[in-house]
Amino acid sequence: MKRFSRILFYLKDKKQNIGLYILFNLSSVLFSLFSFALLPQILKMLFSKDKIEVVKVGFKLSANGVQDYINYLLSQLVVEHNKLYALAFCCILMVVAVFFKNVFIYMSYRVLAPMRNYVMTKLRSDLYAKILELPIGFFTEQRKGDIISRMSNDANEIEWSVMSTLEGLIRDPLQIIIVLTLMVLMSPTLSLFLLVLLPIAGFIIGRVSRSLKKNSTVSQEQLGTLMSILDETLGGLRVIKAFNAEKILRSKFFHTNDTLNEIRNRMNFRRDLASPLSEFLGVLVLSVILWFGGELVLNHQGEMSPENFITYILFFVQIINPAKSLSTSFYNAQRGSAAIERIEEILKAQITVVDNPNAKALPTFNKSIEFKNVSFSYDDITILKNINLTIEKGKTIALVGSSGAGKSTLADLIPRFHDVSEGELLIDGVNIKEYSLHSVRNLMGIVTQEPILFNDTIANNIALGIDNTNMESIEHAAKVANAYNFIQLKEEKFDTNIGDRGSKLSGGERQRVTIARAVLKNPPILILDEATSALDTESERLVQDAINNMMQNRTSIVIAHRLSTIRHADEIIVLQKGEIAERGSHDELLAKDGIYRRLVEMQEVK
Numbered sequence: 017m018k019r020f021s022r023i024l025f026y027l028k029d030k031k032q033n034i035g036l037y038i039l040f041n042l043s044s045v046l047f048s049l050f051s052f053a054l055l056p057q058i059l060k061m062l063f064s065k066d067k068i069e070v071v072k073v074g075f076k077l078s079a080n081g082v083q084d085y086i087n088y089l090l091s092q093l094v095v096e097h098n099k100l101y102a103l104a105f106c107c108i109l110m111v112v113a114v115f116f117k118n119v120f121i122y123m124s125y126r127v128l129a130p131m132r133n134y135v136m137t138k139l140r141s142d143l144y145a146k147i148l149e150l151p152i153g154f155f156t157e158q159r160k161g162d163i164i165s166r167m168s169n170d171a172n173e174i175e176w177s178v179m180s181t182l183e184g185l186i187r188d189p190l191q192i193i194i195v196l197t198l199m200v201l202m203s204p205t206l207s208l209f210l211l212v213l214l215p216i217a218g219f220i221i222g223r224v225s226r227s228l229k230k231n232s233t234v235s236q237e238q239l240g241t242l243m244s245i246l247d248e249t250l251g252g253l254r255v256i257k258a259f260n261a262e263k264i265l266r267s268k269f270f271h272t273n274d275t276l277n278e279i280r281n282r283m284n285f286r287r288d289l290a291s292p293l294s295e296f297l298g299v300l301v302l303s304v305i306l307w308f309g310g311e312l313v314l315n316h317q318g319e320m321s322p323e324n325f326i327t328y329i330l331f332f333v334q335i336i337n338p339a340k341s342l343s344t345s346f347y348n349a350q351r352g353s354a355a356i357e358r359i360e361e362i363l364k365a366q367i368t369v370v371d372n373p374n375a376k377a378l379p380t381f382n383k384s385i386e387f388k389n390v391s392f393s394y395d396d397i398t399i400l401k402n403i404n405l406t407i408e409k410g411k412t413i414a415l416v417g418s419s420g421a422g423k424s425t426l427a428d429l430i431p432r433f434h435d436v437s438e439g440e441l442l443i444d445g446v447n448i449k450e451y452s453l454h455s456v457r458n459l460m461g462i463v464t465q466e467p468i469l470f471n472d473t474i475a476n477n478i479a480l481g482i483d484n485t486n487m488e489s490i491e492h493a494a495k496v497a498n499a500y501n502f503i504q505l506k507e508e509k510f511d512t513n514i515g516d517r518g519s520k521l522s523g524g525e526r527q528r529v530t531i532a533r534a535v536l537k538n539p540p541i542l543i544l545d546e547a548t549s550a551l552d553t554e555s556e557r558l559v560q561d562a563i564n565n566m567m568q569n570r571t572s573i574v575i576a577h578r579l580s581t582i583r584h585a586d587e588i589i590v591l592q593k594g595e596i597a598e599r600g601s602h603d604e605l606l607a608k609d610g611i612y613r614r615l616v617e618m619q620e621v622k
Contacts, residue, residue, distance in 0.1 A: 023174075023356075026135045037127045041187045044120035045194050049331065051113040124187065136175050139359070143167055146362055151369045152433045153394055161244025162237075166358050169239050173355035188338035188345065195331050202328050206309045213301045235283060235354075238276040245269050302332060369435050369453070377455040381540045381571065382444050384408050385430060389439035392425060399425050400594045403439070409540075412572040414582035416615065417591035423575045426591070427543050430573065431457050461534035465545045465577075467526035469518030474503055475510040477518075478532045485536065493536035499528035542572040546581070579616050588612065 027034065093102035147163070155163070200207040249256065249265055256265055309325055385407040392400040400422045407413050415423040428434055429441055432453055441448045448456060469477050478493055479485045490510065494500040502525055506512040518526040534542065576582040583602045590598035590605065590612050598610050605612035 023135055023139075026138045027131065030131050030134065033127050033131050037124050037131075037186065038190065040120045040124035040127065041190050042194070044117045044124065045191045047113045047117035047120065048334070049195070049198065051110045051117070132175070136171065139174065140167070140171055143171070143359060143362060146365070149367050150362075150365055151367065152428065153368070154365060159240065159244040161242070161247040162240030163362070164247070165240035165243040166362060169243075170355040170358050174352050174359070188342040191338045192335055192342070195334050199328060199331050202331075203309070206305060206312070206328065209304060209308060213304060235276060235279045237358075238272060238279060242269070242272050242276060245272060302329070305329070305332060369432055371452050372449060374450075375452040376450060378443065378451040378459060379455070381409060381459050384442075384444065385541075385571065386442040386445075387426075387429075387439070388442065390429070390436045390441060391438040392422075392429065392434060393437045394434075398594060400429075403596060405589065405596070407571060407573065408586075409571050410569055411586040412574060412582075412584070414574045414576045414585035414588045415591060416576050416579060416582070416588060416612065417597075421591040422594040423591055424545065427545070427573050427575055430541070430543065431460050431462065459539055460541045460543060461537045461539035462543045463527075463530050463534050463545065465575075467518060467523070467530045469514055469521075469526055469529060471513070471516050473508075473511050473513055474506070474529060477514065477529055478510075478536055480533055482537060489536060490532075493532040494529075496535045497528045497532035499525070499532050502528075540570055542570055543575075544572060545575040546577045579612075590615075 093105055144167070147167075196207070196211075200211075245265070245268055249269070256262060306329065309328065387403045387405040390400060390403040391398065403426065405413075415426060417423055425434070429436060430448075432448060435449065443451065443456070470480070475487070475490050478490050487510065491500060494503055494510075503509055503512070512520075514520050514526075514529070518529065521529070574582055574585065576585075576588075582588060585602070587599060588602060588605055589596055590610075592611060598605055598608060598612055600608070606616065
């Protein structure tokens with residue numbers, strides 16, 4: 017039950033619905049049993065050759081008491097009218113009982129469906145909200161396809177394996193308990209055998225299902241791997257074809273797919289065994305009851321009449337189908353519990369970058385950004401070490417160095433994509449952790465080397481995260497970013513949908529849209545990861561001029577790959593293995609004849 021604590025947590029707001037669901041199921045079970053209780057009396061009335069005598073009895077709320085009272089009413093009808101009249105009356109009662117049984121079953125479905133959909137809606141919403149809250153570092157260790165698989169396949173597994181069997185996990189035990197209670201009241205001696213045999217049958221079913229959860233976990237992991245391969249294939253199709261790598265990717269996908277097929281076959285074999293196994297064990301128990309109970313009735317040793325024994329057997333038959341359904345529900349719940357655990361890994365993942373309880377807003381940026389003895393480690397790997405750097409307001413700081421030197425990580429600390437491991441990061445002399453995340457990021461604009469766009473219109477991509485903007489401002493930002501002309505050539509202009517990740521635009525067009533986004537936000541702090549690297553020569557010059565104009569009177573942190581674009585930076589920071597190896601202006605660093613000069617010379621040779 018602990019595995020389903022999250023589902024129970026969502027259902028705590030639906031106590032009234034749960035109560036109605038139990039009430040409707042209870043009513044349907046009682047009407048069903050009433051219809052079966054009539055059948056033995058009808059058979060006795062039809063086939064008994066003895067003269068029917070009316071023996072008046074009072075109504076008692078017990079199994080035998082109800083049977084005796086029904087017998088009294090039917091006898092009275094036969095004496096006052098005839099057997100055919102009594103038979104017609106019984107048939108009408110059975111039809112009415114079955115009608116109300118099915119009405120209550122339908123009402124239980126009407127109550128259950130909104131609960132099931134509510135739980136799944138909440139689960140998906142909480143999962144997506146947690147993905148948005150988790151720090152960027154979490155996703156460097158996770159395959160994107162696996163996370164998508166948890167959101168889609170694992171959630172679907174919970175919906176169909178757990179939530180769809182929720183009715184069985186409530187209704188079937190309820191029916192079994194009620195029927196068993198009536199059977200114990202009818203014959204304690206006969207029921208003693210039943211209460212011994214049923215746990216043995218349940219134990220056998222439990223042993224068969226034990227490995228189902230483990231197989232389900234492996235199955236979901238393989239499905240996540242399959243989604244990752246598909247995601248990599250779609251993202252790298254051009255490279256795959258260019259390097260004739262179709263055979264490698266095909267082999268990798270087919271091997272994972274075949275492994276998934278084998279695991280799912282094993283799971284289905286065990287799951288499909290649940291219903292026939294429970295039915296066989298049920299009939300086996302029924303045969304024992306028939307033999308032992310029949311001996312008691314034939315030898316007149318029991319407390320039941322023949323017609324009551326028939327009722328007892330009919331009641332027991334009503335346990336077999338719920339037991340089959342319950343065993344199948346149990347198997348499905350085992351499968352679903354593995355999916356719940358995988359989703360719980362994300363929902364319970366630690367959020368390392370959070371607002372302090374008393375975090376204050378940062379309305380404006382006035383003085384400086386300061387790194388004081390800052391170090392950053394991830395998974396015991398040191399990425400930045402003892403960084404001391406002050407970025408004055410209005411200055412342009414360039415970060416250069418070889419790949420893996422820590423340039424992007426250092427820039428990511430400023431909008432708090434990560435928190436420092438040691439030291440302090442200060443904005444206007446105050447530790448950045450004392451400000452709210454929203455207010456800090458609201459003062460920053462970021463343009464990445466790889467354009468990040470969404471499947472939406474050009475206008476909405478430019479206005480991302482900005483409230484109450486107008487088309488005039490969007491058009492102005494597009495003009496500054498040299499995007500206006502190509503947008504006007506589109507059939508729907510700013511209302512043009514750019515496709516998944518901006519696939520309907522060229523590389524240069526995508527980057528210019530992201531630059532327009534930063535222009536529109538008009539932030540005091542800019543973080544630029546070589547924003548012009550994806551542009552053609554003409555667009556690069558125009559956009560670089562626009563960026564230079566936008567950077568005026570703003571604080572800019574530029575991650576530079578083309579060193580020619582940072583000659584006029586106020587200070588250039590050369591990083592090597594996570595430490596500041598050199599710093600100074602372009603001319604000063606050239607004069608040092610060190611790492612920076614070698615980097616410049618290498619690019620000039622190219």
